[in-house]
Amino acid sequence: MDVTTGPGSSVAGLDLFLDRAGGRVRNSVMDAIRDAIRSGRLVPGTRLPSSRALSADLGVARNTVARAYAELIAEGWLTSQHGSSTVVSPRTAEAIRSIAAPPRRRAARLLDHDLRPGHPDLSSFPRAAWSRAVKRALDAAPSEAFGYADPHGRPELRLALAQYLARARGVRARPCNIVVCCGAAEGLRLVAGALTDGGVAAVAVEAFGLSTQWASLTRTGLRCPPLTVDSDGADVRALENMADVGGVLLTPSHQFPLGVSLHSDRRAGVIDWARRTGGVIIEDDYDGEFRYDRRPVGALHGGDPERVIYMGTVSKSLAPGLRLGWLVLPERLVDAVVRQKGETEETSGFVEQLAMAEFIVSGSYDRHIRTMRAQYRRRREQLVVAVARSSPKSTVAGMPAGLQVVLELAGGDESALVRQLGWRQLGVQGLDFFRHPEVDDERDGLVIGFAAPAPSAWSAALDALTGLLP
Numbered sequence: 001m002d003v004t005t006g007p008g009s010s011v012a013g014l015d016l017f018l019d020r021a022g023g024r025v026r027n028s029v030m031d032a033i034r035d036a037i038r039s040g041r042l043v044p045g046t047r048l049p050s051s052r053a054l055s056a057d058l059g060v061a062r063n064t065v066a067r068a069y070a071e072l073i074a075e076g077w078l079t080s081q082h083g084s085s086t087v088v089s090p091r092t093a094e095a096i097r098s099i100a101a102p103p104r105r106r107a108a109r110l111l112d113h114d115l116r117p118g119h120p121d122l123s124s125f126p127r128a129a130w131s132r133a134v135k136r137a138l139d140a141a142p143s144e145a146f147g148y149a150d151p152h153g154r155p156e157l158r159l160a161l162a163q164y165l166a167r168a169r170g171v172r173a174r175p176c177n178i179v180v181c182c183g184a185a186e187g188l189r190l191v192a193g194a195l196t197d198g199g200v201a202a203v204a205v206e207a208f209g210l211s212t213q214w215a216s217l218t219r220t221g222l223r224c225p226p227l228t229v230d231s232d233g234a235d236v237r238a239l240e241n242m243a244d245v246g247g248v249l250l251t252p253s254h255q256f257p258l259g260v261s262l263h264s265d266r267r268a269g270v271i272d273w274a275r276r277t278g279g280v281i282i283e284d285d286y287d288g289e290f291r292y293d294r295r296p297v298g299a300l301h302g303g304d305p306e307r308v309i310y311m312g313t314v315s316k317s318l319a320p321g322l323r324l325g326w327l328v329l330p331e332r333l334v335d336a337v338v339r340q341k342g343e344t345e346e347t348s349g350f351v352e353q354l355a356m357a358e359f360i361v362s363g364s365y366d367r368h369i370r371t372m373r374a375q376y377r378r379r380r381e382q383l384v385v386a387v388a389r390s391s392p393k394s395t396v397a398g399m400p401a402g403l404q405v406v407l408e409l410a411g412g413d414e415s416a417l418v419r420q421l422g423w424r425q426l427g428v429q430g431l432d433f434f435r436h437p438e439v440d441d442e443r444d445g446l447v448i449g450f451a452a453p454a455p456s457a458w459s460a461a462l463d464a465l466t467g468l469l470p
């Protein structure tokens with residue numbers, strides 16, 4: 001016999017879904033609660049319904065539930081709090097942690113020193129300011145915001161972004177050209193789908209970059225031939241000889257991971273290529289806020305908003321866990337990109353979007369970026385000095401910007417060093433990890449993220465790194 005209770009069967013108290021097998025009632029209640037705890041469905045600290053409410057829901061005697069609770073308390077599954085409510089015991093936390101599947105990019109918790117490139121300092125997330133923004137956003141949200149949503153994204157956020165991007169990044173965007181997405185990752189998937197639907201066969205990419213991005217392009221059937229990268233950025237002149245290429249994915253402000261910026265001649269050149277051929281440039285401005293010299297590079301988008309798709313994200317400036325990003329699209333591509341999402345918004349929730357709009361408009365976003373910029377600039381300078389002292393033959397390459405540097409090794413063996421650093425629990429990656437499979441550029445280097453450690457962990461991480469460099 002399968003007896004379950006569910007929402008709606010009691011009007012007072014908490015809902016609890018119990019999948020109860022047959023047999024003696026008290027035993028079946030106990031078994032169902034144990035199973036729910038074991039599987040992680042009821043986590044430590046979860047408050048259970050009162051015995052009165054649960055007995056009414058299950059249609060059994062109140063005493064039966066009260067005795068089941070008492071026995072589970074005696075066994076350590078539950079505890080009784082303040083003499084009234086019954087909660088899942090915190091002692092089950094360990095057991096449940098061992099069941100929970102680790103998230104895929106997890107290494108962070110296992111590392112003694114997290115120097116993985118591209119990860120911001122999560123301990124500095126502006127919790128208080130963000131909470132205020134969430135509260136204000138929720139208080140002011142119209143009822144309509146709680147319903148199925150327009151896949152373009154919330155108008156409040158698109159308006160705030162249009163103003164912010166114009167002011168801070170030189171992006172000429174109108175709210176109607178902005179599409180909110182679940183991080184740059186979703187943005188690129190949407191663009192790849194729209195380009196493929198529009199008949200594009202190939203999108204050129206930089207010879208060093210994120211393999212996840214190449215994968216999301218190839219998944220839709222696009223080919224991704226590589227462009228070599230030198231000290232002037234991606235060599236976009238090669239596009240002239242790539243007849244079937246209809247788009248190019250670039251990180252022009254700060255090449256990921258090599259750290260160079262796209263030379264002004266090449267910026268002009270790639271825009272000229274796009275105009276002549278009808279091609280499109282996808283500008284991944286993943287860390288454009290973090291430039292530490294006094295010559296901020298504006299987005300390539302300003303060069304021709306009808307030929308450039310601008311892709312932004314909060315993953316470096318705030319936190320990747322928010323899953324918030326945006327596309328600024330040429331007029332002709334807006335519908336094709338939005339169509340990839342379907343009829344209604346299915347990925348981005350309205351609370352984060354409205355909170356982000358509030359966060360920008362209130363000035364909190366600028367304040368946070370300024371704080372983090374100062375912190376990251378200091379760290380980069382300390383890293384350069386420490387490497388020069390401990391490993392004078394190695395060179396920190398790339399311009400003063402972003403969240404990572406490339407350490408060019410003087411005759412060092414990249415893969416051996418990465419392995420050695422890994423054994424010492426230092427999360428650093430070698431350039432090889434970012435190399436396009438069709439490229440035979442053999443340069444060696446370590447890609448070191450200097451942003452991820454909490455302020456209290458930074459100097460130990462730096463010491464550990466420089467202590468191990470050849």
Ligand SMILES: Cc1ncc(COP(=O)(O)O)c(C=O)c1O
Pocket residue numbers: 118182183184185186210251256284286312313314315320324325
């Ligand atoms: C080059 C580059 N682009 C974009 C992103 C951000 O992606 P998302 O917004 O999906 O977190 C990253 C983050 O790792 C990155 O390194």
